[in-house]
Every structure is written in C-alpha cells, then in structure tokens.
Amino acid sequence: MIDRRAGPQRKPERPVKRAAALLRGWQFVVGGYALCLAFSGHACAQSSPNPPPLTALRYGEDYSYLADPDARMGTWWEPLKYIPLDESSETYLTLGGEFRLRYEVYKNNNWGQQPAPDDGYLWYRALMAADFHFGPHVRVFGELIGAWAQGKEPFETPVDETGLDLLQGFADLAIPLGAGTVLTLRPGRQILSYGSERLISARYGPNVLRSFDAAKAFVEGNGWRIDGFYGRPVEPGLGDFNDSSDENISAWAAYGTTDLPLGTKAGLDLYYIGYDNEDATFNQGTGYERRHTIGARFFGTAQDWDWNWEAMYQFGTFADGDISAWSVASSTGYTFAEVPLSPHLGLRANIISGDRNPNNPNLQTFNPMFPKGKYFGELTLLGPENLINLHPTLDLQLGRGWSLGGAAVFYWRESKGDGIYDFGGTLIRGNGGSDAHFIGTQAEIVLTYEHSRNLNAMISYSQFYPGRFIKETGPSKTVHFIGTEVQLQF
Template structure:
C-alpha cells in the first residue's frame, strides 16, 4: 500500500460541493464548510454542524461509526493455539466535537469493542465493553498567515508517518489512545508535534481504562518538504519510551529506550516511495540497548493501462538480540505500531525480522481496489526468537538455527460503497518455513477476515 503523510490537525477546508472523506482520526475532521447552506448535501449534515450562536463560531459536530467483522483461522499460531472455527468482532464509536469560538475546542469520543465466539476468549485488543477513548481540550493560537500553534491536553490518539512506530492500532478491535499533552505547530508545508503521554489501558469492562503508569512516551515529530526531490517530503523525529517491565528473548527488565529516525516519502503517482531509517539506544536492566530498523515501500502506477495497476515492492529489516546470555540488548522495539503490521492476521510482529513483499494493486473501479501480495519472512538474528503483532515472543530462538520463517500470499479487496459504507475481504495462506517446523508446531495457516464499516 502507498505511504501516507502524518495526519494534520483540523484546519479550514474551504467550501466544497462534495463532502470530504472521513479521516482515520475523527478528531481531524473540520465541518466549518457547512456554514454555507449551499454545501449541505449529505443526509448527516444537520448533525455535523450544529450552530450554537448567530455567527456560527460556536458549534457542535456529532459523529460515529460501526464495524462488524468476522475472522477465521485454520491452525492459529501455526497449530500452537486452540483451533478456531471463526468468531465475530464488533466495534462502535460515538463522538462530539464542541468548538467554542475559533480558539477553544473540546473533543470527546466513546468506544465499545466486543468479541463473540473465539476459543480461548478475547485477546487483550479484542474487547473493551465501553470506555472513554478520547477526551481532550484544544487551545489554538493564530501566529499570522496560515501558521497556528495548538496546545492539546487529555486523552487522544497519536499517529505519525505510516504508523510503524506510533499508531491508532486500527486493525485490531480496540484502538489505542494516550493520556497526556501535545503541542502542535502547523505552518504551510511544515508540521511539528511535541508530545508527552502514557498509553491508555485496554481493560475489558465499563469505564475502567486508566493511564498505564508503567509506561511513558515522549518525543518530537516533524514533517518538512524536501525541495531536492520533486514532490518529496522528509520526516525527522526523536521518541523516548519507558517501560517498567519489558520482555524480550533474554528476559524481563526495566527499559528506557531512545529512538531517532528519518523518513523520506512521496505519495504522488506515478512514482510513490517511502524510506525510513531508525536507530535506538538506552538501557535494558543492567545492559545497554543498540538496535535499528530500515524500511522501504516503492511503487509505480501505470495510469494509462486498464485497471491502473500499481506494481510495488516492500523490503524491511529490524534487528534481533545477538546473545541472550549477554545483558546488552540488540532487539528492535517498534514502540506502539499498527496491529496489522504485515497483515491483518497479526502472526508476525516487527521485531527480529527481514521481509520482502512484492505486490500489485488493481483499481477495478474508482472505489474498488484488489491487491495481491506475497510476503517472505526471515529472522534477522538466529539467536533471538519470533514475536507476534502484540510484541510478545511466541517462539524461542534457541531450538533452531534457521533464518527462514515462511511466506504468506494474500488477496485483499477494498470497496468504498459510498462515502459512509465500506466493505473489506481478505484471504491469506501462511506457508510455514524451516524455523517454524523446527521450533514447534509448524502447520500452514489459513486466514480469512471480512468486515463492513459505516461512518457518519
């Protein structure tokens, strides 16, 4: 898939005859264009902009979404987990966005995520009956021209770059949010964020998600134009992480980790690309951390051909621990990555891996895309094990010296039925490689998921 830039904060969208698409983070939407009655064409427009004063600078915007999802695994975890015959996942959001003039805003969002029928019960990111997902206050200052500075405090979603490091965790049933503070600068093509936060817990019951006081996240993320490359951009960032108890192949200990990285990207057809490089250092128990990752995603779209095919190649690598008996740690930590990092199946997570993933995207219509890809996986270090998408180690690295983990071809269909309703269907088959067969059950995995989502 193509890389996307850091999601900008809300801003003036200008008049538009057609409603804009919904954003990944619903807090990034702006409905001031509905001040003009001529722009009100959608069924939900009466609740998207509810003026509270004569001038229209005080207004309320309401919205929500529902996702009904089915998942099926044959030989989950390559035969290691109880056999599933399919289960249902449901997710619901409702939000209110109150603008008190041009400079003060309060946004609040509730989330309900439910699971039904999974053998072994719900995974940690499957179920959260009802909780406060976002609730923050914005104070925005105009700096002149199109430059603004916003102070944000409260519970909020964070998502940067292609969400390899910090994400909203869209794939799993329960999305991720954070409790903390954020400063946001927007000026022309320049975007700079500073943040200090703790991840919100994901607990199963009603209004029981407090801040996770055993973890802390802080940093600065910037997006800048790159004039040397036509329509190119560059991200520069520093991110700090503290975890009171972090687990890797060599054990569990206190972790303080610092990450510096850069991302060079372009999304404009016909050539799109995304290159990201990151280095980490810090401490793990009594040892020192030295870890790294490099990622690339390059594609070319043949716009003049039928179905406008995009041919792409993704290649990634992340370091693994070199010696579990040595207190120093070389395993990469992806911090808070998107749950569907390589695929919606979530079998493999972004720790100690090498992957090569050719793909082709076919645009069946303007609103329907069919993607075929085949992902091949190896371990970067044979001294470290295999981790899943939740960053938990699922196979020890001590029972096999094989690099090759296996491969997974997939077919993915994305259909935007209209602005509100979308349908997705995915099938993948994981061919277990030598490492999986030597380290435990090594069955091939069949995976099917499909969902219907509605937003307003």
C-alpha cells in the same frame, strides 16, 4: 496472539455457546451490510465539494465550510457536521461515528500451536464523536467506544473487547503566533498517530483502538509542523468505563514534518521518541527498559511513482545491558495509469534488528513500541522485531467501487540469536537453538468494495507456509485465515 499489555483475561466459552456465536457472527456481517446499504441509499453515494477524509483520528476533520449553505450538496450526513450553537458561524458542533462488524476465522493459528489453533470470532464496535468549536481558538473533543467480541478462544483480551469506554476526551487552545503560525495546546485522552504508524499508531485494524493520556503541544505554519507530547498508553479493561493509564509504560516525543518541492505530497519527517517500560520482555529475559529512538522518513509521489522510506536507530538500557537496535523500512510503487484496471505494483522491504546473544546483557532487538495493527497484511502473525521481509504487492481497480489486491510476504529472522514476536510485542517462538533464518511465506488476496465515502466492505484470504525456523522450533502447520468486514462511517 496476545498483546503483552492485554491485561485481565476471560475464561473460555463452552463449545455449543461458541458455535452459536460463530453462526450469529456470519448473520451479523451479512445482515449488517444489507442494513448499511439500505440506510445509506442514493444520497450516500453523493459527495460534498472537497469534504475532509475520514480517518481513525476523527478530530482532524474540518467541516466549517458547511456554514455556507451554498457549499452543501444535500448528503444525509451534512446536517450532523455543522450544528450552529449560536448566531456566529464559528461556534458549532460536529457529530461523527462509525459502526464496524468484522469476522475472522483461523485454522492452525500460530502454525497449530495451543491454546486455540482453530478459532472463529466476531468483532463489533461502535464509535461516537462530538466536536465542540467555541470560536477559532477553543474546542472540546470527545469520543466514546463500544467494542465487543463473540466466540474468541480461549478468551477475550482488551485488544478484542473493552465494553463502553471513553476513547478520546481533550481540549484544544489555539494561540496565534503571527505570520500564519499557530501554537495548539492539547491535554487529555487522545489517539496519537505519526508518519507511517510504524512506531506510534491508532491500532485501527484490531477491535479496540489505542489512545494515550497525554499532554501534547504542536506548532504549525505554511507547509511544516512540530509536535511534542508526554503520555501513557491507555490500558483497556474488559468492563464498562474502567480503562486507565498503563502505569508501567510512558512515552515522550518531538516530531517534525515539512513539505518538500518534489512531485506532490512529498515531505520529510525527523523525530525523537523516548520510551519507558518497567516490565519489558524479550528473548533474553524481562527487565526495566528505557529506550530512545531517532529517525527520518522520506515520502511522496511524483508522476506515477510513490515512495515511503524510513530509517530508525534505538539506544538506551535494558535490565543490566545497553540497547543498540535499528530498522530500515521501505515501500515503493508504480501505477500504470493508462493500462486497464490501473495496476499498481509495489515492493515493501524491511530489515529490523534482533538480539545477537541472549546470554549477553546487551540487547539489539528493535522495539516498535506502539505499532499499527495488521502490520504486514490482514493476517498478522509476526510483529516488526528481528525480521527481514520482502513484500511484493499488486492492486487492481475493477471499477464501480471494487478493487482487488494481492501480496506475497517472505520472512526471515535478522538474527539467529533471537526469536520471533507478535504485533503486540509478545515472544511467540524463542530461538530454540535453531540456526535457521527463514521463517516462512505468506500469501494474501483482498477484495474491497467502496459503496461510497461512508460505506465499505472487504473480504480477505491468507495462508502462511512455515519455513525451516518454524519447523525446527514447534508446531509447523500451514495457517489459513479468512477476514471479512463491513464498515459505516459518518
């Protein structure tokens, strides 16, 4: 699968070179995990009192509590998180980073469709961040990414590799407005992530994260926040320090969220997102797209229940026609906390509109714009366009940091007049004259190990069994996928 915004591509490697790269890939994954275990040691398993969670964004982590020596627990990463720059406790530097090795193997990728149905490759990346705080009102944040791939067939794309580049670089100016309310202005290159990342995400699962050259402002108070931004996604180049704004695509948004007095961590999001693409492609053709999205998300936990429900409607213009598209997404779960292994049962269900008639200029295909990678699991052949899916899950806590997850995903086309797309928005199968709705079934199992807050590893195995639509429109072999990774964050 190739992101339609992927940019320039590389020539394929020779078979001998590729085989050597794959062998090195397994050595890197196993050796990297052993090295991380040796480096982390016993201190890695300790934890400071209420340290902030490690996320893909990194700029939201607050380590100012480490100014108090009594708050420190002696973990190996604490000296990196609060480096005083003067005698004040408010002027300091925080350093952070990530090292990830990920190896993926496909057999019959895209159901056996060329150019590379059988493939195995190594992704490896490093992220290094520096967060300068100059008192309570000014900060400067920067993050570098180094991301490379070995063995990718038929070529690497900027989703796989970007060399060494600036991932984030922005400044914050915080302006107190009184009554505990603060307005923050943030211009610069930055990762944007909202809600469940169904529409705007960091694209953390693939090798190269997504960032934006944007101007952002947000105001937050006690239990609420409103964001606004205008920006262009960064288009990664395959070389060093050659990433630039995508001149064909722009986005702007107003996004509000507020806490709700229901259970714990319950809230409501309301938002508007605007989107322009000068060279958009769908099953009915290519043209200029201006799209507006309005949506709401209701989420939270109460006792042993958890839920995340969202509804979105899109309108605008595409080429010579009008857009009218929609999606309803849900995730509901229950944890049997008193049962051995604390099983969590979940059900995700989505309905995502597709185009009714490719010969009619009006368009009903939903556009997820900037969705998260690994959207429907570790194996993500399909993107969230023209789909209905049911996705039951079961997660077990095995103890000592081990967990096991299993899932089945059943896919149908929402409309017979439209095809299916990958998570980058590329059309991978047109409707082909088929009147079949059923696309296929995906089964997946994931084993995860969390050695500590900083070090984790996983291995997954997935299969995708083609349904009638796949069988009627091209190659229809069963897809097999193995993914394994080790990650160190600090």
